[in-house]
Amino acid sequence: MPDLEIHIGGRSFTVSCQAGEEHFLNAAAKMLDVEATPLVAQMGRLPEARMLLMAGLMLADKTAAVEDENRQLKSKLAEIEARPAPVREKLEVPVVPPHVIETLAEIAARAEALAARIEEV
Numbered sequence: 623m624p625d626l627e628i629h630i631g632g633r634s635f636t637v638s639c640q641a642g643e644e645h646f647l648n649a650a651a652k653m654l655d656v657e658a659t660p661l662v663a664q665m666g667r668l669p670e671a672r673m674l675l676m677a678g679l680m681l682a683d684k685t686a687a688v689e690d691e692n693r694q695l696k697s698k699l700a701e702i703e704a705r706p707a708p709v710r711e712k713l714e715v716p717v718v719p720p721h722v723i724e725t726l727a728e729i730a731a732r733a734e735a736l737a738a739r740i741e742e743v
Contacts, residue, residue: 631658631673657681 623638628651639647657677662668668676 628655630655631662631668631677633670633673653681654678 624641624644625636625638626644626647628635628637628648630651631654635651637647654674654677657680658673661673661676661680
């Protein structure tokens with residue numbers, strides 16, 4: 623088990639963790655430090671246990687708020703997903719009748735024949 627030195631509220635602590643978990647421990651320690659540093663700045667030097675307790679409670683409060691918001695968002699998502707799918711509009715694409723295509727092909731052939739005659743002259 624690796625030992626890490628972490629800093630919380632201006633104090634150093636040596637803690638152990640599972641191999642490969644160092645990143646998570648450092649991230650958790652940083653979160654505690656973010657909460658503890660203003661406490662120490664406002665109240666002065668606090669006993670270690672009180673500083674850690676207050677920082678932990680502040681993090682727990684933030685976590686509870688995020689969990690509550692997460693529950694509300696999941697509820698809204700479930701509500702949206704439960705709605706029936708909207709009715710799709712029927713779109714009609716105009717189709718060119720075959721006789722019009724034949725007429726246009728005939729006109730194109732005549733135009734090409736006229737162009738060929740003009741080039742001969």
